Amino acid sequence: MSDVVLEVKDLAKRFTLVELERLLELKPSAVVKRVEAVRKVSLTVPTGQVYGFLGPNGAGKTTTMKMCMDLIQPTSGTIQIFGSTPSDPSIKQRIGYLPEHPYFYDYLRPQEILDYFGRLFGIGATERMRRIDELLSRVGLQHARNRSLRKFSKGMLQRLGVASALINDPDLIVLDEPLSGLDPMGRKAIRDIIIEERAKGKTIFFSSHILSDIEHLCDRVAIVVNGVVKREGELSSLLQSDTRTSEMLLRNVSEEALTLINAHSTSATDMGSSTWKAVVPQSEMSKLLIQLLQCGAIVDELQPHQDSLEELFVRVSAEGSAVC
Amino acid sequence: MLGRILAVAQNTRREAYRNRAFTVLVIVGVLLNTVGFVLSNLAEPSQKARVIQNFGYFAVSFVSAITAILIGVILLYKELDRKTIYTLIPKPVMRYEIVLGKFLGLGQLLFGLVIFLSIGWVGVMWLFDALVVNSQSVLDSVGAAVFLVLLESLIVTSIALMFSGWTRPFLSGVFSFLFFVTGRVVFVLEEHLAMTKGPLSADGPLRQLVEIVVYVVPDLSIFNISREIALGIPVPGHYLWSASAFAGCYILVFLGIGIVLFGRRDFV
Numbered sequence: 001m002s003d004v005v006l007e008v009k010d011l012a013k014r015f016t017l018v019e020l021e022r023l024l025e026l027k028p029s030a031v032v033k034r035v036e037a038v039r040k041v042s043l044t045v046p047t048g049q050v051y052g053f054l055g056p057n058g059a060g061k062t063t064t065m066k067m068c069m070d071l072i073q074p075t076s077g078t079i080q081i082f083g084s085t086p087s088d089p090s091i092k093q094r095i096g097y098l099p100e101h102p103y104f105y106d107y108l109r110p111q112e113i114l115d116y117f118g119r120l121f122g123i124g125a126t127e128r129m130r131r132i133d134e135l136l137s138r139v140g141l142q143h144a145r146n147r148s149l150r151k152f153s154k155g156m157l158q159r160l161g162v163a164s165a166l167i168n169d170p171d172l173i174v175l176d177e178p179l180s181g182l183d184p185m186g187r188k189a190i191r192d193i194i195i196e197e198r199a200k201g202k203t204i205f206f207s208s209h210i211l212s213d214i215e216h217l218c219d220r221v222a223i224v225v226n227g228v229v230k231r232e233g234e235l236s237s238l239l240q241s242d243t244r245t246s247e248m249l250l251r252n253v254s255e256e257a258l259t260l261i262n263a264h265s266t267s268a269t270d271m272g273s274s275t276w277k278a279v280v281p282q283s284e285m286s287k288l289l290i291q292l293l294q295c296g297a298i299v300d301e302l303q304p305h306q307d308s309l310e311e312l313f314v315r316v317s318a319e320g321s322a323v324c
Numbered sequence: 325m326l327g328r329i330l331a332v333a334q335n336t337r338r339e340a341y342r343n344r345a346f347t348v349l350v351i352v353g354v355l356l357n358t359v360g361f362v363l364s365n366l367a368e369p370s371q372k373a374r375v376i377q378n379f380g381y382f383a384v385s386f387v388s389a390i391t392a393i394l395i396g397v398i399l400l401y402k403e404l405d406r407k408t409i410y411t412l413i414p415k416p417v418m419r420y421e422i423v424l425g426k427f428l429g430l431g432q433l434l435f436g437l438v439i440f441l442s443i444g445w446v447g448v449m450w451l452f453d454a455l456v457v458n459s460q461s462v463l464d465s466v467g468a469a470v471f472l473v474l475l476e477s478l479i480v481t482s483i484a485l486m487f488s489g490w491t492r493p494f495l496s497g498v499f500s501f502l503f504f505v506t507g508r509v510v511f512v513l514e515e516h517l518a519m520t521k522g523p524l525s526a527d528g529p530l531r532q533l534v535e536i537v538v539y540v541v542p543d544l545s546i547f548n549i550s551r552e553i554a555l556g557i558p559v560p561g562h563y564l565w566s567a568s569a570f571a572g573c574y575i576l577v578f579l580g581i582g583i584v585l586f587g588r589r590d591f592v
């Protein structure tokens with residue numbers, strides 16, 4: 001088994017929309033509209049990790065995932081899953097997928113849906129029954145197994161979607177916004193499932209626009225903005241490599257030192273009794289330090305300032321919009 | 325492969341049974357049969373048997389064709405419109421297996437429906453002594469008629485499947501319906517083409533268009549043998565054979581096109 005489950009290179013998707021209703025405007029260019037949903041996405045999802053696909057709404061996460069799931073043909077670029085292409089049935093056997101808005105046959109009951117999907121995977125009848133029982137209780141739907149889906153809330157549908165993504169005990173679990181639209185109990189249930197599956201050695205690739213989900217669950221992340229992956233890698237090293245500031249705690253700060261601090265730092269906080277906390281860009285650091293020491297200030301602490309994922313995300317998003 | 329096709333087929337049937345439109349259509353079929361013998365009381369005694377026979381036949385063939393279109397189109401419409409197809413495509417089921425499974429499921433459904441309605445038809449004829457015409461039993465031609473109705477609805481189903489492979493759900497419904505109606509009247513167009521007078525006789529653009537239509541659209545009137553039933557004429561076996569071959573060819577072509585188009589479709 002190779003140690004990379006999913007490898008995406010330079011993926012792009014351009015949608016061509018034909019808007020017949022704009023024929024009246026008599027401009028041919030208005031009728032055919034092109035949307036670049038995904039421009040340049042490259043990802044490497046290693047085996048056994050939780051991979052977070054992070055990006056604002058409309059960044060191209062769903063479109064990328066649909067291309068990986070054989071729902072949409074890419075305009076350009078390549079996708080390798082388990083060393084094969086997305087349309088290969090033998091790799092589909094090993095994948096579980098939760099679409100962004102799970103759509104279900106509303107004339108079926110949860111038990112029947114899972115049974116149908118199980119049959120499509122060629123799972124035998126007794127094994128199907130066993131898994132259905134297990135999954136329905138894992139997602140907390142055992143009380144509703146024979147209830148009509150028309151009476152399901154959005155959160156219940158989401159739980160059922162997760163259960164049906166797991167019916168084949170997949171090696172790769174692809175979840176599109178699995179935590180959105182859930183109450184706190186539901187979020188916890190799904191987070192627990194992600195953690196349990198990882199513990200079993202499964203690979204989870206999931207998208208979200210909610211930072212805290214990613215920050216707490218993921219080993220590795222990609223940040224996509226406007227159809228382009230801006231950052232990709234281990235979460236910890238991404239946060240570190242984007243460290244461009246240091247935080248210093250200074251004592252004995254004179255008037256002269258304060259003017260220096262104000263001139264060079266991005267933020268300065270008065271901690272009382274001539275003690276100041278300042279966040280200083282890496283580039284200014286050495287110069288400022290020397291000058292401050294000359295003014296008699298004492299450096300109590302000096303540490304690289306680690307970004308939170310949120311700061312990283314906001315900065316990367318801003319880069320993205322500056323390009324466009 | 326067979327297991328997956330059967331799974332899709334079973335689900336298709338289950339969906340249809342639970343669809344309100346299907347229930348309504350079955351009730352319409354039963355009602356039409358009932359209307360037949362109510363009307364027969366108004367007819368002259370010599371025509372009584374004929375009215376019962378015709379109405380029953382109409383009930384079977386009309387309800388089957390409408391079911392083929394409506395249910396075929398509604399089910400596919402829902403599959404695409406509700407995006408349940410999203411959960412299907414990433415499963416290890418080939419796209420052609422989905423198309424074949426749908427066709428099989430709808431075929432089984434229509435088979436059951438046609439048998440059910442025919443039993444009602446024969447039952448009513450038996451109750452009202454309409455089983456014999458010109459001292460000949462109509463049962464043979466009833467059997468042939470039922471078989472032909474089934475063939476026709478299978479063609480219509482394959483047409484609905486073909487269109488849903490590429491157009492938007494609503495359009496596919498409209499196209500399938502137009503195709504069906506054209507198929508029923510295409511023999512009239514053919515007759516017009518053969519005439520030396522009339523709107524289609526000249527070498528105009530309309531004539532060319534109609535020629536294409538006649539060429540492409542299957543002539544569904546060959547599946548209608550109401551005249552033979554009314555007159556008690558037996559339907560020869562070779563007629564059934566060639567009708568089956570005709571239907572088989574069209575179904576293969578339509579399903580083939582449907583599979584190719586469905587295979588390339590983006591599910592956005």
Ligand SMILES: Nc1ncnc2c1ncn2[C@@H]1O[C@H](COP(=O)(O)OP(=O)(O)O)[C@@H](O)[C@H]1O
Pocket residue numbers: 015017035036037038055056057058059060061062063064592
């Ligand atoms: N079928 C489609 N036709 C045209 N544009 C689309 C289609 N699907 C998505 N888009 C556009 O592509 C962009 C990316 O969408 P999406 O992949 O859904 O983003 P995300 O999942 O990150 O929110 C959006 O601007 C969206 O409007």
Ligand SMILES: [Mg+2]
Pocket residue numbers: 058061062063100177
């Ligand atoms: Mg999305």
